[in-house]
Amino acid sequence: MHTVAVLALEQVIPFDLSTPLEVFSRVRLPDGRRPYQVRVCAPTPQIPAAGFTITAPWGLERLVDADTVIVPGRAEGAPPPGERVLDALRRAAAGGTRIASICVGAFDLAETGLLDGLAATTHWIAATELARCFPAVEVRPDVLYVDNGQLLTSAGAAAGLDLCLHMIRRDFGSAVAADAARLAVTPLEREGGQAQFIVHPQPPVPRGSALEPALAWMEEHLSEDLTLDVLAHSSGMSSRTFSRRFREQTGTTPLQWLLRARVRRAQFLLESTDHTIDRIADQAGFGSPTAFRERFKRVAGTSPQNYRATFRSSA
Structure with a gap:
């Protein structure tokens, strides 16, 4: 039997904790056997969470004999995991245990040093901070999960479910994983490389900058045909000076900045209106529906139609 140890730490996010408990405990093989034994492990028998207390029957010493350890995310402002926890995770990894994090659980896993030199992901909101805190980790903010073999990380809570199903598929094949997905009422098809559907905020410019x-x-004229010469002229600079100052202060080019601004405009329209794709392409300044579909998918990781189906407001 495959043992899955879910690590419970102070201020753990309840959904991140319950997802692996629920998914792995309900898996069945074709002959009806349960292939996973799931346990909750913690530094102390009682762990405070958001509004309730978790009772953990197993201590940290049981991580080392688990086949898989899950590190859930924790609320913002949670205390650091502590050396006992980090050492327990390092010992488990040294013994060959597979370790996976959900959402911002990647921070606790990165704290061990085990992710150094590896690719990893986390919720897109926290990706920049993860990269800043752990420069030795190759942070990939635009995927649902990353599988390095023994060490795995996932994005937000829903991506944690995708990662659990991925590990089940690795362990027992697609048929067993598909059955687990049906029990969880979720599709099995979302692969790790699928984007998080997020266009990240533009880099800020210094307050008082001439670029403000x-x-x-640029934001007010997104629907117009904005070439580099037009942008430079609107700022009273030459194209070369404008491009240089723009890159110095934003870290990107004017046209790349413009593309992401147009995609964000399109996202808003896809979420909040019933405008046609052709009309949104024109409103966001893409010129043609074909260019809109190609560039939107390049930045957002999915087609405009799929994005609308996922995020369309009921209003």
Whole structure:
């Protein structure tokens, strides 16, 4: 039997904790056997969570003999995991245990040093902070999960479910994983490389910068045909000077900045209106529906139609 140990730490996110408990405990093989034994392990028998207390029957010493350890995310402001926890995770890894994190659980896993030199992901909101805190980790903010073999990380809570199903498929094949997905009422098809459907905020410019009015002007004229010469002229600079200052202060080019701003505009329209794809392509300044579909997918990781189906507001 495959043992899955779910690590419970102070201020653990309840959904991140319950997802692996629920998914792995309900898996059945074709002959009806349960292939997983699931246990909750913690530094102390009682762990405070958001509004309730978790009772953990097993201590940290049981991580080392588990086949898989799950590190859930924890609420913002949670205390650091502590050396006892980090040492327990390192010992488990040294013994060959597979370790997977859900959402911001990647921070606790990265704290061990086990992710150094490896690719990893986390919720897109926290990806920049993860990269800042752990520069030796190759943070990939645009995927649902990353499988390095022994060490795995996932994005938000729903991506944690995708990762659990991925590990079940690795362990016992697609048929068993598909059955687990049906029990969880979720599709099995979402692969790890699928984007998180997020276009990240543009890099900020220093307050009072000469670029501030230029960026505001660009936002107001997204639907127009904006070439580099037009952008530079609107700022009273030459194209070369404008490009240089823009890259110095934003870390990207004017046209790349413009593309992401247009995609964000399109996302808003896809979520909040019933406008046709052709109309949104024009409103966001893409010129043609074909260019809109190609560029939107390049930045957002999915087609405009799929994005609308996922995020369309009921209003």
